[in-house]
Amino acid sequence: MGDLAAALYLISTAAFALIAAVVGIRLLLLSRKTGQLAERLLGLGVLLTASLGYGVMMVAAVGRSMLSDPSAPSALYTYITTAGWIFHNLGVMSVVGFVVHVFRHGVVWARVLAVVMSITLWAGWALHVFQGGMAGQLPQGGFWITFAIIGTYPFWTAIESFAYYVRMRKRVALGLGDQLVANRFLLWGIASLTTAGSIWFVTIPILVEGNLSQVGTPLSAICMLVTGVLGIATVATYWLTFFPPAWYRRQFSPEGA
Amino acid sequence: MANGEAFDHVCAELESTSSLDRLAARGTVRLALKGAGLDPATTTAAQMRVVVQRVLPRELEARGVSDAEDVCKAILESLGSLQDAVSGQSPEAVFARLGG
Numbered sequence: 475m476g477d478l479a480a481a482l483y484l485i486s487t488a489a490f491a492l493i494a495a496v497v498g499i500r501l502l503l504l505s506r507k508t509g510q511l512a513e514r515l516l517g518l519g520v521l522l523t524a525s526l527g528y529g530v531m532m533v534a535a536v537g538r539s540m541l542s543d544p545s546a547p548s549a550l551y552t553y554i555t556t557a558g559w560i561f562h563n564l565g566v567m568s569v570v571g572f573v574v575h576v577f578r579h580g581v582v583w584a585r586v587l588a589v590v591m592s593i594t595l596w597a598g599w600a601l602h603v604f605q606g607g608m609a610g611q612l613p614q615g616g617f618w619i620t621f622a623i624i625g626t627y628p629f630w631t632a633i634e635s636f637a638y639y640v641r642m643r644k645r646v647a648l649g650l651g652d653q654l655v656a657n658r659f660l661l662w663g664i665a666s667l668t669t670a671g672s673i674w675f676v677t678i679p680i681l682v683e684g685n686l687s688q689v690g691t692p693l694s695a696i697c698m699l700v701t702g703v704l705g706i707a708t709v710a711t712y713w714l715t716f717f718p719p720a721w722y723r724r725q726f727s728p729e730g731a
Numbered sequence: 732m733a734n735g736e737a738f739d740h741v742c743a744e745l746e747s748t749s750s751l752d753r754l755a756a757r758g759t760v761r762l763a764l765k766g767a768g769l770d771p772a773t774t775t776a777a778q779m780r781v782v783v784q785r786v787l788p789r790e791l792e793a794r795g796v797s798d799a800e801d802v803c804k805a806i807l808e809s810l811g812s813l814q815d816a817v818s819g820q821s822p823e824a825v826f827a828r829l830g831g
Contacts, residue, residue, distance in 0.1 A: 645767060650781055
């Protein structure tokens with residue numbers, strides 16, 4: 475089961491990083507066309523967290539696990555891990571910026587919260603670096619400070635998306651909104667929840683056993699399996715959100731409804 | 732029209748054409764907008780027309796305004812001349828663009 479879970483985890487993470495790259499680049503191209511900040515922030519957020527962040531960190535984790543002694547210091551994988559973390563944290567800031575810009579434009583508490591989250595994220599990460607986190611040392615306080623942000627920011631996105639979905643349903647009922655656009659808020663909320671689920675499940679073995687690479691333990695295998703399934707669900711939801719196929723669009727057209 | 736101008740306009744008209752005072756008029760319009768999933772600050776004149784036609788009458792009746800239909804007709808006529816500025820910043824506009 476451990477090997478199957480690890481394989482599914484790796485495949486789903488690779489698919490997640492690949493789809494995220496396609497989505498992120500598409501959104502950045504859209505922002506060039508429209509000149510709007512919203513799609514630029516979201517494009518950077520998706521590209522930096524999911525594609526470059528997780529993708530690069532995954533390369534480092536796999537590479538490190540293939541060394542004869544995975545716990546031995548390796549300058550190469552330390553640099554790669556550091557780059558992955560920097561990409562990821564910048565992406566988190568972009569997604570939070572997207573939420574504030576789109577859902578809480580000009581709202582003071584939201585801006586303050588975004589600043590506090592960014593400072594906490596980087597301060598915790600700096601401590602994690604100081605505690606040897608980039609060199610493969612077991613996570614300590616700095617990691618958990620960082621996780622306080624990484625593990626919660628998708629919930630903010632989800633709450634805003636679901637709340638707006640409820641409002642959009644009321645508008646649609648009065649003929650004031652588009653059903654497909656309303657559904658897009660629901661999808662983005664679901665994608666935020668599955669992202670949060672992936673982040674939490676992949677972290678459970680670190681919390682309980684101290685190291686994700688111990689794939690032989692049943693807990694690690696189960697968590698990897700669940701993380702992999704959630705990763706695939708996230709990818710599928712991204713696709714329906716940003717590249718809705720014709721059959722999906724038809725569900726929300728007047729003829730299909 | 733944005734930044735609550737349609738909201739302010741309808742509230743002022745409701746106050747002048749019904750028995751409701753300023754506070755009650757604004758509260759009633761707010762409830763009507765909430766029922767339609769809209770925000771007073773961002774509701775456009777076009778959206779407000781639909782709310783005045785389809786949601787506001789029952790809100791007024793619930794508050795004992797006897798001539799609710801006539802009041803809404805008068806407000807609707809006053810909204811006729813108002814124009815909307817195109818906004819690409821609302822969450823709805825942003826999410827409409829995201830899916831291509």
